Amino acid sequence: MTRPPSRKATSQDVADLAGVSRSAVSLVLNGRGDGNIAPDKQAAIRAAAAQLEYEPNPSAVSLRSSRTRTLGMVTDAIASTAYGGDLLRGASEAAARSGHLLVLVDTHYEQQREADAYRTLRGRRVDGLLFAAMSLREYAVPAAAAGVPFALANCYDPASPQVPAFVADEVAGGRAAARLLLEAGHRDIVLLAGAREAVASTLREDGVRAELTAAGCLLRTVETGWDISDGVAAATAVLSGPGRPTGLVCANDRVAVGAVLAANRLGLDVPGDLSVVGYDDDAALAAPMVPALTTIALPHRQIGEAAVARVLSDLTGATEARTTGRATGHGTVLVPCPVVVRDSVAPPRQPTGRAGGSPSR
Template sequence: MPNRRPTAQDVAKHAGASRSAVSMVMNGNADGNVSPDMQERIRRAAAELEYTPHPIASGLRRQRSRMIGIVTDEAASSPFAGRMLAGASQAAAGHGYLTVIADAGGPAADTTHFIDELRRRRVDGLILATQSLRTIVVPDGLRLQPSVLANCRDAAGTMGAIIPDEVRGGREATEHLISLGHRRIVWIGGGVDVDARPARIRGFQAALAAAGLPPGEVVEAGWDIDDGFRAAEALFAPENGPRPDAVFCASDRVATGALLAARTAGLDVPGDISIMGYDDQRHLADATVPGLTTMALPHEGMGRVAAERIIAALDSNAEIGAETTLLECPLVVRGSTGPAARA
């Protein structure tokens, strides 16, 4: 063969078939149009010549680009975005699709321009992904073709979404602490602008109620290390009354601050107090001393399931639907939690 990419015409000549027969076999439309024996000859010829259909040409014939657009609010600064994008990209590649990513630059940014631009570039479907769990007003352009939300929800409730099961995560984190014998558990951290906070607190309180324990104290703070330090420092101060058995922190960064406050107060973790995080932030939760017990957010899974839902709808020519899929947040046990101290 010449030193060039083999063509469908080359396969047709090698198999003794027509060019149209090769096209039908390669596109999956041969049954009923091409005899089984000829189909086998064409596939054998394609394998011998190492022929594969050109994806762009095939897409143009089918009016498909085989590209999925992903618009994010702040991928560049998020410690979790890489997992979500990798999950979507790997799932898409497994079905012969390419992902194209546009970063809007921040949660307050208008994503309309990026959605419209990707649509002009003929992506087959769109994923709108956010760094933190939020309820959003969906841009109109997202409703004009197959689209799914990842880590966010449609305020109107009419678009499908893939989100973490935060209530279950909050409940299972608290159940872990209760199973270790902790009875006075305090929640600290979390800003009110993120939907995850109230959902995790609902799970926290539900676990306490199911165990016959009184409602847990909720200490308001932010999401960062210094927020956790200040909140925990006040909790651990002797003048503020009995110290809790354990603290359940809104994020791993808050939990890192609580670890520092415990060390400053001369407390052993987990000997004197257990500290529970949330997120499983890479290079943080596994790098503290001791390592943080935490709930892992399913970012890779959100990206993967979002891409698979779009591709399934495209391949079956079906509607995506408005269902919300909840993904489990697995418990990751490390050294920051242990049996309750005995008086």
């Protein structure tokens, strides 16, 4: 169909081009198509809207629905750090696809600022709220979240299991990291674990240990920090001592970079003499590293998308499947951690000659 170039496209134009009713166009473009409109019709409506460059009038939509088409996201420190970009990108794009604006407030871990953020967002009549954490942790759901759709991203509240929470499946990620080395033929494996007070560190260690135990191997664990210097120090001690391992699983990619530097200083080749697995898939480190790091990615983008999708689903009463990962039987959904294979893992040059690894400690 054609229309005068001076006239903006209307929802009726979109309906005519897509071969559907005007009400179907409204449902799909207002984020209520799932469960009401067939997927192929939804695709046709979006394609027609894109072709005609149709944009719903936000004010008219708000007046009709008594909604503001905005979501509020409170974070502890994500917006002010380099590591939270993927989560925010996933959340904001998921909101935009449904015609919503995501309003972000970073609180810098200040309780008063957090309370003010919730009060301000509720005062602006946001349609839904989210809280996102920089690092996986417990988080007490505030009273200010009552009465609107609410979800947690990268955190969870054990006292409020009914509240939807989307977090990385860290135990499965740890198992995957160990499996990379086991499948390459390694049996002497050491975990350079992050600080034990971090929830993610403990869960990853649980996963590594479970995978090695299932393979008949024992695990040596060395607690370290999260930075390159921590990896250098821990790996130097492990690689200089007796019973040098052939494989390292590292707390994160920074520790893995430190481990590679330590190996190089000791005259060891990675991955010829030592295989190294990182964690996070840090864009600034993992791929540019020489050798490029094999690692476990954190699904921050998927977590942000899933949390926003759940809020929108609760807002519209949609009945589509709401999980993006493995549900735990209550509000928490474990989002898979992708395996990223690069160059830092290879079969050991010499077989260890033992059925199991070194004693656990």
